[in-house]
Amino acid sequence: MRNLLYIVLFVAALLSSAAPPPHAAAGTTSVSEGDRRKAQYIYLEAQSLKQRGEADAFYDLLRHAHFLDPSNTAISYYYGYCLATMENTSRAAIERGLALMKEYVDENPGSQYEVTFYSDANMVLGRHDEATGVLRRLATLNNSRTETLARLARAYSQSKQHERAIAILDTIEMRQGKSTEITSQKAGEYFELNDTIGALHEVRSLLMTAPRNVAYNLMMSSAFDAFGMNDSTFHYLQRAQQLEPDNGITYLSMARYYHERGDTARFDEQVYHALTNPNLDVDDKIDVLATYTGTLLRQGDSTQRVDNLFKVLLSQHPHEVKIHGLYSEYLAARKDYRGAAEQLQYALDIEPSNIESWKRIVVAYILNDDYDKAIEMGQRALEYNPDDMELYSYLGPSYYQIKEYDKSIEVYRKALAVAPADDRETRSSLTGGLGDVYQARGDSARAVACYEEALTLDPSNTSVMNNYAYYLSNSGGDLARAERMAAIAVKENPENGTFLDTYAWVFFRKGEYVMALLYMKKAIECTDEVNWEELGHYGDILWFNDEHEAAVQQWQLALDMKPDDELLQRKVNNKQYYEK
Numbered sequence: 001m002r003n004l005l006y007i008v009l010f011v012a013a014l015l016s017s018a019a020p021p022p023h024a025a026a027g028t029t030s031v032s033e034g035d036r037r038k039a040q041y042i043y044l045e046a047q048s049l050k051q052r053g054e055a056d057a058f059y060d061l062l063r064h065a066h067f068l069d070p071s072n073t074a075i076s077y078y079y080g081y082c083l084a085t086m087e088n089t090s091r092a093a094i095e096r097g098l099a100l101m102k103e104y105v106d107e108n109p110g111s112q113y114e115v116t117f118y119s120d121a122n123m124v125l126g127r128h129d130e131a132t133g134v135l136r137r138l139a140t141l142n143n144s145r146t147e148t149l150a151r152l153a154r155a156y157s158q159s160k161q162h163e164r165a166i167a168i169l170d171t172i173e174m175r176q177g178k179s180t181e182i183t184s185q186k187a188g189e190y191f192e193l194n195d196t197i198g199a200l201h202e203v204r205s206l207l208m209t210a211p212r213n214v215a216y217n218l219m220m221s222s223a224f225d226a227f228g229m230n231d232s233t234f235h236y237l238q239r240a241q242q243l244e245p246d247n248g249i250t251y252l253s254m255a256r257y258y259h260e261r262g263d264t265a266r267f268d269e270q271v272y273h274a275l276t277n278p279n280l281d282v283d284d285k286i287d288v289l290a291t292y293t294g295t296l297l298r299q300g301d302s303t304q305r306v307d308n309l310f311k312v313l314l315s316q317h318p319h320e321v322k323i324h325g326l327y328s329e330y331l332a333a334r335k336d337y338r339g340a341a342e343q344l345q346y347a348l349d350i351e352p353s354n355i356e357s358w359k360r361i362v363v364a365y366i367l368n369d370d371y372d373k374a375i376e377m378g379q380r381a382l383e384y385n386p387d388d389m390e391l392y393s394y395l396g397p398s399y400y401q402i403k404e405y406d407k408s409i410e411v412y413r414k415a416l417a418v419a420p421a422d423d424r425e426t427r428s429s430l431t432g433g434l435g436d437v438y439q440a441r442g443d444s445a446r447a448v449a450c451y452e453e454a455l456t457l458d459p460s461n462t463s464v465m466n467n468y469a470y471y472l473s474n475s476g477g478d479l480a481r482a483e484r485m486a487a488i489a490v491k492e493n494p495e496n497g498t499f500l501d502t503y504a505w506v507f508f509r510k511g512e513y514v515m516a517l518l519y520m521k522k523a524i525e526c527t528d529e530v531n532w533e534e535l536g537h538y539g540d541i542l543w544f545n546d547e548h549e550a551a552v553q554q555w556q557l558a559l560d561m562k563p564d565d566e567l568l569q570r571k572v573n574n575k576q577y578y579e580k
Contacts, residue, residue: 031069039069046078058082066100077104077114084121098122105134110141116151128159146172153185162189178206180215187223196227214240218253225257233257248273248280252288259295268305275313285313286322293330306330321347321354328360337368355385362394371398387418389426396433405441409434428458432467439471447471462489462499470502473509482506490519497527501534504541513544532561536568543577551577 046061059082065072066079080100083093101118109115115138122131135152142148149172156165166189173182183206190199203223207216221236237257241250255270271292275285293306310327317323328343341364347357358381365374378395385391392415399408412434419426435450451468454461465485472482486503493499500523507516520541524530539554552575559568570578 031071035068036072039065039072039075042068043072043075043078050078059086073104073107076100081117094121094125098125109134109137112138112142112145112148116148119151119155123155123158128155128161131155132159132161146175157185157189157192160192162192165189178209180206180219184219191226199223199226212243214244214247214250217243218250221253221257230261246277246279248277248284251277252280252284255288259291272309272312275309276316278316282317282320282322285317286326289313289323290326293326293333297330297333319350321351321357324350325357325360328364332364332367335367337364338370340364341368341373353384355381355388358384359390359394362391362398366394366398369401371401374398375402389415389418392418393430393433396430396437400433400437400440403440405437408437412437424457425461428454428461428464431457432461432464435464435471436467439467444475460492462492465489466499466502469506473502473506479506479510483510495526497523497525497530497534500526501537505537508537508541508544513541516541517545532558532565532568535561539571540577548575 042061042065046058046065049061050058062075062079062082065075069075077100080097082097083089083100084097086093089097098118098121101114101121105111105115105118115134119131119135119138122128122134132152132155135148135155139145139148139152149168153165153168153172156162156168166186169182169186169189173179173186176182183202187199187202190196190202200223203216203220207213207220210216217236217240221233221240224230224232224236234257237250237254240247241254244250251270251274255267255274258264258267258270271288274280274288289306289309292309296306310323310330313323314320314327324343324347328340328347331337331343332340341361344357344361344364348354348361351357358377362374362378362381365371365377375395375398378391378398381391382388392411396408396411396415399405399411412430415430416427416434419430421427431450432454435447435454438444438447438450448471451464451471454464455468458464466489469482469486469489472478483503483506486499486506489499490496490503500519504516504519504523507513507519520538523534524538527534535554535558539551539558542548542551542554552572555568555571559565559572562568567578570576
């Protein structure tokens with residue numbers, strides 16, 4: 001872009017002996033005709049670059065054009081535009097930019113695009129008088145353009161001049177006639193003024209033009225609802241349903257009414273009518289079902305109500321990917337990961353190239369501890385997206401879980417090959433995962449090298465800190481460093497049960513059994529599903545705090561989960577601690 005600037009300036013210099021421009025702004029006697037010509041040429045070239053999206057070159061050329069001819073207000077406007085809209089620009093630069101833009105706007109008050117953008121910029125900075133002032137002038141000069149009046153009404157509304165906004169909206173309404181959009185805006189202005197009568201009058205006047213219009217009745221209901229008038233709200237909702245019994249929007253509106261008032265039974269009834277209504281758009285049905293499922297999940301409701309509604313909806317729209325996707329999200333939230341994967345499989349059968357569905361089905365199988373299936377799905381997904389780093393990041397841990405360490409290492413290396421060189425966080429996580437694999441394979445030197453590299457890439461990676469600390473605590477490594485890393489991980493993630501377990505285990509290895517027990521108890525409290533290894537740790541820590549009976553109980557719970565673990569068998573059978 002810098003080279004392009006030099007070329008344009010060179011060409012402009014050749015124009016200095018050409019004929020003078022057809023018109024120059026007043027007060028330009030200090031600018032030579034040659035500089036005006038150069039500036040005009042550079043300005044035109046800058047506009048061409050702007051159309052091609054070359055913002056840096058656009059700014060460079062405008063800055064030079066303005067330097068050559070500061071009297072050209074068109075150049076000043078767009079140079080000011082650049083100053084005001086650049087990333088990380090200062091308040092002073094914005095102020096200067098607006099001042100330059102104002103020069104052009106004052107000379108060209110009827111210029112639609114430039115005036116409206118200048119007005120918007122002033123509104124953002126809170127200069128409401130300037131913003132509305134230039135729009136008023138523009139509306140006067142371009143009297144036939146209703147969109148200018150609409151913009152002026154919005155500007156008045158944003159600056160809390162609601163009476164003026166209403167007056168402008170009245171003018172628009174006289175020109176265009178009544179509409180739901182204008183009526184809604186006017187009612188909103190009256191609402192801001194706490195003028196109940198005015199707001200209701202506006203909506204009622206629209207309804208009177210077509211009393212049997214369902215949309216107008218629903219708007220009337222919403223207006224009463226805004227002012228807490230429940231009886232009238234319900235009356236117009238009911239009237240809308242009576243007018244068009246097959247209109248799904250009326251059931252949706254009624255469902256919201258009951259939902260806001262906590263009437264679960266009637267809410268269910270209206271939702272069912274909305275979802276089974278063939279005239280309601282499928283996207284609206286999905287929105288209804290998303291709200292409904294979210295409500296039941298928050299209430300902890302695990303009944304079949306939602307499942308039945310999904311089945312009804314899928315019978316109507318069996319090939320709608322969004323419905324299968326929403327159903328999978330609902331099932332996953334209920335921790336039915338196999339069911340979630342099944343719905344995602346249906347979605348993929350319909351739309352096999354949808355990479356997000358592939359990723360979600362891999363995750364669903366991982367959460368279901370079905371790593372073989374997760375790997376199968378991940379490998380199939382790579383056929384569509386062979387360089388997708390996220391897929392590799394799922395496959396690496398999956399191979400690790402089934403102890404296919406060589407394949408896990410291969411996958412991690414592929415992920416690192418496609419990971420952006422400047423994405424240090426991602427590369428840190430992948431390198432740390434590779435370290436976990438080397439650790440499990442017994443390659444200590446490579447494990448340590450990976451952990452060190454991962455922390456060099458991202459010194460704040462608490463997951464790597466946790467895993468490295470756990471490795472050091474089990475390998476007889478630097479326990480002081482292990483404690484420091486575990487402490488940082490817990491400080492940043494105080495409710496993470498895995499991190500708390502590591503911290504407790506480091507204290508145990510250091511012989512600080514009271515501290516170990518303190519953090520182990522907290523780890524158990526913060527973990528939804530405690531695994532056998534954590535229960536084993538808990539038992540060991542309890543034993544060294546002289547709580548032998550409780551220790552054996554925890555070992556037994558761990559053995560129930562991992563019945564083939566010989567060390568746990570010895571501890572439970574002999575009621576004695578044994579070193580790993």
